[in-house]
Amino acid sequence: MSAPLVLSERRGDVLVLTLNRPDRLNAAPPEMFEALTGALRDLAGARAVLLAGAGRGFCSGADVAAVALREGDPGEATEAALTRSYNPALLAIADLGVPVVSAVRGPAAGIGCSLALAADFCVASDSAYFLHAFVNIGLVPDGGASWMLPRLIGRARAAEMMMLGERVPAARALEWGMIHRVVADDALDAEALALAGRLAAGPTVALGLMRRALHDGFSSDYAAAMTREAADQRLARGSADATEGGMAFLNKRAPAFRGA
Structure with missing residues (x-):
């Protein structure tokens, strides 16, 4: 019996x-991405998600050989794989109501780069690098890279990543503002889990509204953003965590959020 493509652990x-x-x-x-989509749609009460890769790398990209072996036109097969398998996982992350952290060591390449950067917080080890090398094989970046990269690092640096196809080491990714933090390789797992745990202990309703507002803010205007904030504030204010937060503030104690 083969090992599962995605391991799930609370x-x-x-x-x-x-x-x-x-x-x-x-x-x-x-x-693999179909399994990831299924896991993301069944959080079973989890209040944060941590994405990681087993072994020495986060994800070296799509398994091109697996797609190429499918019958029919290779271009159509690639489009179908993106539309049916890879993209739904990334859209599921965007739609989650809880925060997402990625822990990256070694390569985060191609669709793996898009996956790592889809998280709210990307924590990388010294050995990590980020890569869209499609230009080297006559293809184009995917997984939302053309939307994501210019918004994270600006058009010029996005063009550098996409059109030159060179590795971006973790230290440079941090300098560019592409990721959240760089840590020693042997500290990665603990650091990323601690961050995910901190987020999981926070006010889940408010955090979920924040992450969706950040995502939608890329394509909305100033007035629309304020209108959305007002509506989100109404929803957040009605949560039990907001009541707890207010009482904790008045009583000068740390809040105990329950995620509701």
């Missing part, structure tokens, strides 16, 4: 999802 209120093809640096066949 660590307190954090759901840890680990890409599990360490012998291939977690090169992702379509079925």
Whole structure:
């Protein structure tokens, strides 16, 4: 019996999802992202998600061989794999009502780069690098990269990543503002889990509204953003966590949020 392509483990209120093809640096066949989508749609009460890769790499990209072996036109097969398998996982992350952290060591390449950067917080180890090398094989970046990269690092640096196809080491990614933090390789797992745990202990309703507002803010105007904030504030104010936060403030104590 083959090992699951995605390992799922609850660590307190954090759901840890680990890409599990360490012998291939977690090169992702379509079925891996389909499994990831299923796991993301069944949080079972988890209040944060941590995305990781087994072994020495986060994800070295899509398993091109797995797609190429499918019958029919290769261009159509690639489009179908993106539309049916890879993109739904990234859209599921965007739609989550809880925060997402990615822990990256080694390569985050191609669709793996898009996956790592889809998280709210990307924590990388010294060994990590980010890469869209499609230009080297006559293809184009995918997984929302053309939308995501210019918004994270600006058009000029996005063009550098996409059109020159060179590695961006973790230290440079941090300098560019592409990721949240760089840590020593042996500290990565603990640091990323601690951050996910901190988020999981926060006011889940408010955090979920924040992450969706940040995502939608890329394509809305100033007035629309304020209108959305007002509506979100109404929803957040009605949560039990907001009541707890107010009482904790008045009583000069730390709040005990329950995620409701």
